[in-house]
Amino acid sequence: SERLKAGLARTRQQLGGGLASLFGRRRIDEDLLEELEATLLMADCGVEATQHLLGELRTRWKRDRLETADQLQQTLADALHAIIAPLEQPLEVSGHSPYIIMIAGVNGSGKTTSIGKLAKYFQAQGKSVLLAAGDTFRAAAREQLMTWGERNNVTVVAQEGGDAAAVIFDAINAARARKVDVVLADTAGRLPTQLHLMDEIAKVKRVIAKAEPGGPHEVMLVLDANIGQNALAQVQAFDKAIGVTGLVVTKLDGTAKGGVLAAIARQCPKPLRFIGVGEGIDDLQPFRAREFVDALFE
Ligand code: GDP
DSSP, rough: OOOHHHHHHHHHHHIIIHHHHHHSSSOOOOHHHHHHHHHHTTTTTTTHHHHHHHHHHHHHHHHHHHHHHHHHHHHHHHHHHHGGGOOOOOOOOOOOSSSEEEEEOOTTTTTTHHHHHHHHHHHHHHHHEEEOOOOTTTTTHHHHHHHHHHTTEEEEEESSSOHHHHHHHHHHHHHTTTTEEEEEEOOOOOOOTTTTTTTTHHHHHHHHHSTTTTSSEEEEEEEEGGGGGGGHHHHHHHHHHHOEEEEEOGGGGGGGOOOOOHHHHHHHHEEEEEESSSSTTTTTEOOOHHHHHHHHOO
């Protein structure tokens, strides 16, 4: 879509544009492949995915006698698609009522904003939503959610001060009483340097399981695309503590590091539920690998 294309402008420039100038210039040779390698690394595809992509290209170049820039670009687009396609596993919010989504991420990753966007997304599907303001470390996060909830007619369960686990416990009980379809449970963010401090968030997960046996049904980690390769460490740290079942990658619009999706797919694959491509309420989109690749190369 045009929106996605616009959102991915910078990665497009880095990858697509970089490639266009590379391919436009001359015939395919080892030098060109080396420059291509640098381009992929700069788009944050990571060493592993970059090597894989180059391997594919080299094989096809020799075997299929690729000659034109178009052919090489098409081959690269297909190879990239093959890498990230397994991440495309849309979230099905059904089978549990309430369906509890626990949302985690470091401070500034876009957690609170994404919760607002997700609430809208589910409401648009005719589902009722309740927000649990479990980020009790940051008063501003609670305020932000409450203001947002008032404006959009979404119930927010919050508690001044208080303990995150207690807030989320109350929220789940309220959701059950009101027959709410989806609970979005915010959790306290932490600094990227505090990835070892996971006790509190692990406790929140246990409390959810107590309040709603079988829950949480989704443990969603929000990642800022700007952190590039550091995303891998965040996925691993959160996964170890709380068992991540889905990802949201935000701020793909502001960055040239969109290649990070390839790195995630190769090195710590998790279902990529949504991507954030802007600050607007509709700028959170279900991830579709083909659309993503087309937006980069078309
Ligand atoms: P939190 O600390 O993780 O709760 O982060 P916030 O939700 O407060 O977001 C931090 C900043 O990132 C805010 O200024 C958001 O508007 C911005 N943001 C979040 N998602 C996106 C996105 O997809 N694109 C852009 N451009 N900005 C975003």
